[in-house]
Amino acid sequence: GENVEQHPSTLSVQEGDSAVIKCTYSDSASNYFPWYKQELGKGPQLIIDIRSNVGEKKDQRIAVTLNKTAKHFSLHITETQPEDSAVYFCAAHFGNEKLTFGTGTRLTIIP
Amino acid sequence: DAGVIQSPRHEVTEMGQEVTLRCKPISGHNSLFWYRQTMMRGLELLIYFNNNVPIDDSGMPEDRFSAKMPNASFSTLKIQPSEPRDSAVYFCASSVLRGSETQYFGPGTRLLVL
Numbered sequence: 001g002e003n004v005e006q007h008p009s010t011l012s013v014q015e016g017d018s019a020v021i022k023c024t025y026s027d028s029a030s031n032y033f034p035w036y037k038q039e040l041g042k043g044p045q046l047i048i049d050i051r052s053n054v055g056e057k058k059d060q061r062i063a064v065t066l067n068k069t070a071k072h073f074s075l076h077i078t079e080t081q082p083e084d085s086a087v088y089f090c091a092a093h094f095g096n097e098k099l100t101f102g103t104g105t106r107l108t109i110i111p
Numbered sequence: 112d113a114g115v116i117q118s119p120r121h122e123v124t125e126m127g128q129e130v131t132l133r134c135k136p137i138s139g140h141n142s143l144f145w146y147r148q149t150m151m152r153g154l155e156l157l158i159y160f161n162n163n164v165p166i167d168d169s170g171m172p173e174d175r176f177s178a179k180m181p182n183a184s185f186s187t188l189k190i191q192p193s194e195p196r197d198s199a200v201y202f203c204a205s206s207v208l209r210g211s212e213t214q215y216f217g218p219g220t221r222l223l224v225l
Contacts, residue, residue, distance in 0.1 A: 034213060041218075043115075043217050043218050044216045045216065049213065089154065093212045097159060097166065097208070097212070098156060098159065099156075099212070104153060
């Protein structure tokens with residue numbers, strides 16, 4: 001079945017440094033890859049997404065890259081700020097309506 | 112737009128009691144998803160509906176769980192009888208069917224079964 005692996009499970013970076021979270025997926029037919037940010041006590045919120053016909057997408061300090069051949073995609077956050085501290089989930093869409101989520105990365109920004 | 116609305120936000124109940132969680136999707140969205148989140152198992156899809164029709168309930172853990180969507184603006188997830196292992200955060204999400212795969216999540220219901 002569909003599988004999404006996410007690494008690392010926890011990540012601490014100094015404020016102002018960059019953070020990178022990586023995910024791999026199992027089904028080469030996957031065509032849509034969103035990233036969600038979940039703050040304490042809240043539901044996951046979409047922060048950026050990418051489709052399989054694009055290799056990279058950027059939105060201010062956040063960027064996502066996709067390598068279809070290797071079946072992996074990554075989230076890059078530059079110039080990290082304390083409000084970036086949260087749990088981040090990657091997900092993959094496998095051609096039906098369902099999303100399969102990674103196990104999450106707890107990002108801590110150290111002031 | 113009010114976003115996805117869930118109620119109650121917190122629920123504490125005793126083992127054996129019936130629990131009903133409610134969800135109002137974003138207006139105009141015609142796909143609705145119920146998820147359960149725990150530390151051990153992460154975010155699990157329980158069931159989803161397209162145009163009020165259940166499409167895939169393979170994630171529903173057992174017969175104690177049931178979900179309905181009587182109309183486009185309301186869905187319920189019911190647990191009867193509840194057990195301590197059902198304690199989790201339950202999320203509802205909605206999206207536009209075949210228009211975008213983007214799912215928008217509600218704030219969740221934190222359920223504690225004693």
